[in-house]
Structures are given as structure tokens and as C-alpha cells.
Amino acid sequence: MELDTALAFARSHRNGVLITLKSDGRPQSSNIIHTVTDDGRVRISITATRAKYRNLLRDRRASLHVNADDFWSYVVLEADAELSPVAAAPGDATVEELVEMYRAMAGEHPDWDDYRRAMVADQRVVLTLRPTHAYGMVRG
Numbered sequence: 489m490e491l492d493t494a495l496a497f498a499r500s501h502r503n504g505v506l507i508t509l510k511s512d513g514r515p516q517s518s519n520i521i522h523t524v525t526d527d528g529r530v531r532i533s534i535t536a537t538r539a540k541y542r543n544l545l546r547d548r549r550a551s552l553h554v555n556a557d558d559f560w561s562y563v564v565l566e567a568d569a570e571l572s573p574v575a576a577a578p579g580d581a582t583v584e585e586l587v588e589m590y591r592a593m594a595g596e597h598p599d600w601d602d603y604r605r606a607m608v609a610d611q612r613v614v615l616t617l618r619p620t621h622a623y624g625m626v627r628g
Contacts (some may be wrong), residue, residue: 492528492621497554497626498552503554504517507552517553520552530617533615536613541613550566551580552565559625562626563622565617568617578607581609
């Protein structure tokens with residue numbers, strides 16, 4: 489499957505399953521919401537306190553599985569992962585990227601100051617996936 493086809497599918501289906509590798513090599517999966525940038529990067533907001541973050545610090549390989557509502561159409565994006573610094577202050581670069589992601593997914597937030605504080609309190613990180621390979625089946 490062409491990467492462009494898979495990215496177009498992922499762009500139109502925001503829910504996915506992020507798959508990272510545990511220290512014993514077994515997969516660990518997490519339901520996530522993602523956004524796809526114009527240049528083909530996939531961005532996901534995660535927290536530094538969860539297994540997927542620790543897994544990605546150790547092994548930067550990840551896969552994103554995205555299904556259509558009919559369940560039979562799907563794509564898997566295999567990717568190299570990049571992690572931003574943990575959000576440390578309401579105006580830092582990580583929080584600014586999280587604001588940009590929120591706007592791309594949901595529009596304007598009713599209270600940006602509260603959102604920024606929450607991103608720091610939650611220890612949010614921007615996970616960026618740079619897809620290297622795709623497979624799956626897109627019907628219709």
C-alpha cells in the first residue's frame with residue numbers, strides 16, 4: 489500500500505490503536521486519537537506517566553492501526569517515533585504544539601489558560617510518528 493493512500497485514510501479516521509514494544513518484546517496497544525499533518529506526520533498527545541511513553545523511550549519503533557467504521561477497511565502505519573520534551577510550563581514549545589494539535593482536531597478551546605495548565609499538570613508529550621511503511625485494505 490502506498491504511504492499517501494494510508495495517510496489519507498488515517499487523516500479521515502481519527503481514532504486508532506498505537507502499538508509500541510514492551511521491554512520483553514511483546515506489543516502494548518493503546519487507543520488514541522491522532523491528527524495527520526500536511527507533510528505526512530502523525531501527531532498524538534500522550535503522557536509521560538504511561539507505558540507507551542516508557543516503551544518509546546526505549547524503542548522508537550511504533551505502529552498505528554486505524555479502522556474504518558465498517559471494520560473491514562483498515563491501514564497500519566509503521567513508523568519511527570519522536571517525542572517532544574514533557575510539557576513543563578504553560579507557554580513552552582510542547583504546550584504550543586499541543587494547542588496547535590487541539591485546534592486541528594477540535595477547533596477553539598473555551599479556556600486556553602486552563603488547557604495550558606492541564607497539559608503541564610498531565611505531563612503531556614507530543615508523539616510524532618514519521619511513517620516508513622504502510623499496509624492494509626481500503627474498500628470503496
